[in-house]
Amino acid sequence: MSSDASDGADAKTALRVRALESLLLEKGLIETDAIEELVDMFENRLGPWNGAKVVARAWTDPAFKQRLLQDGTAALAEMGFDTIQGEEMVIVENSPGVHNVIVCTLCSCFPWAVLGLPPVWYKSAPYRAEAARDPRGVLREFGTEIDGDTEVRVWDSNAELRYMVLPERPAGSDNMDAAALAELVTRDSMIGVSKVAPP
Amino acid sequence: MGKSATGELARLIREDDGALYADDAAARAIAIVMNLFHQEHYAWPQWVDKFSAEIDAPGHFRHSPDSAEQAEAVLSGDAKRINRNYAELWLAACEKLLHEEGLTTPAELSAKLAALQPEQPPVRAFALGARVIVRDIEPSEPDHLPLFIRGKAGTVERQLGGTKYNVRFTAQAIWGAEAPGRDSLYFTIAHEYLSPENS
Incomplete structure (x- = not known):
């Protein structure tokens, strides 16, 4: 597809969004400030750095980890990461024998509160189809090899329930505090397509 | 897949x-x-x-x-x-x-x-002073295009609304060398009936 054609499509969509936004403004259904506020939230306040803090705390605070695994929604709220779409949050823990991966086979349901908006591949048809059919193959695409003895669990997110993976704490990180540990935690490790690399 | x-x-x-x-x-x-x-x-x-x-x-x-x-x-x-x-x-x-x-x-x-919807900028193929030739085609209703100016060359004098032009023809260009050398005639002609003189 030529860039002219795609730019034309972008412009068309942009105009449709403007029309919708201005109609809703006129009807008093939305306010510009609220829209700007949300866009700012997507851009600057939601993101995997939030989930990284949660993971680092779970690694360093056993009581918190227990609460997190028991009632993810409540434990996240405790850290100020409230549900964004009324969803329940379930945290699934990776361990030496178990590797978890999250997907939304239907569309693009994602744990916004801790990871922000989903990356482009998460929304793509191949990931959504293949993560369910051949998760080990998909993990290999991310450079993650799961040995045959390890169980792979695929979690299908939906409107009401979202997952986040609690990755394994890497070797060689024993002396690090929560702030330093959070730096190690990547977005992909909390989706479960990769592991946290040792420092 | x-x-x-x-x-x-x-x-x-x-x-x-x-x-x-x-x-x-x-x-x-x-x-x-x-x-x-x-x-x-x-x-x-x-x-x-x-x-x-x-x-x-x-x-x-x-x-x-x-x-x-x-x-x-x-x-x-x-x-x-x-x-x-x-x-x-x-x-x-x-x-x-x-x-x-x-x-x-x-x-x-x-x-x-x-x-x-952004207004489509009018087609302004002919600049002021441009040399144009009247095409020999049947105008669509309700336009008129006198037979005696078809194929004749003139100069764009003024741009009008609706992509029409005032085109100036010397009397000699229309009637031949016997016509008075200083006289001229002006016709309002739509863009579609004109082509550039040097094409």
Whole structure:
């Protein structure tokens, strides 16, 4: 597809969004400030750095980890990461024998509160189809090899329930505090397509 | 799916530049859906139901497998294409949901869209002073094009509304060398009946 054609499509969509936004403004259904506020939230306040803090705390605070695994929604709220779409949050823990991966086979349901908006591949048809059919193959695409003895669990997110993976704490990180540990935690490790690399 | 889909995923992973949406308009469309949800105009599962119907993921909808494959193909390809098509699906679902909820009507929205449509700049192929030749073609009603000026050369004197021009012809250009050398005639001629003299 030529860039002219795609730019034309972008412009068309942009105009449709403007029309919708201005109609809703006129009807008093939305306010510009609220829209700007949300866009700012997507851009600057939601993101995997939030989930990284949660993971680092779970690694360093056993009581918190227990609460997190028991009632993810409540434990996240405790850290100020409230549900964004009324969803329940379930945290699934990776361990030496178990590797978890999250997907939304239907569309693009994602744990916004801790990871922000989903990356482009998460929304793509191949990931959504293949993560369910051949998760080990998909993990290999991310450079993650799961040995045959390890169980792979695929979690299908939906409107009401979202997952986040609690990755394994890497070797060689024993002396690090929560702030330093959070730096190690990547977005992909909390989706479960990769592991946290040792420092 | 199979090999090619996984190859596509590998490319998406490799080329992931962190862009979470196509452009500012796409972010605003997400914000609109969020804002109206916050105001409880609908529940989030209702939104997901609408949006996922646009995506029409194979394996979720039993109806029309052909159209499902087609719809799914739009969330394939490169990152830019996926983010652009994702925005389009999002917007289409949003419009449908708002119409269904009675917040907007299709007529209101298309009127708004028409009002925002940028005005097409008029075709101004001929600059002031340009030399033009009257084409020898039958004008469409209600236009008139005197036979005696067809094929004759003149000069654009003035640009008029509706892509018409005042064209000046010397009397000699129309009537021949016997006509008085200082006289001239002016005709109003639409753009479509003129061509540049040196073509």
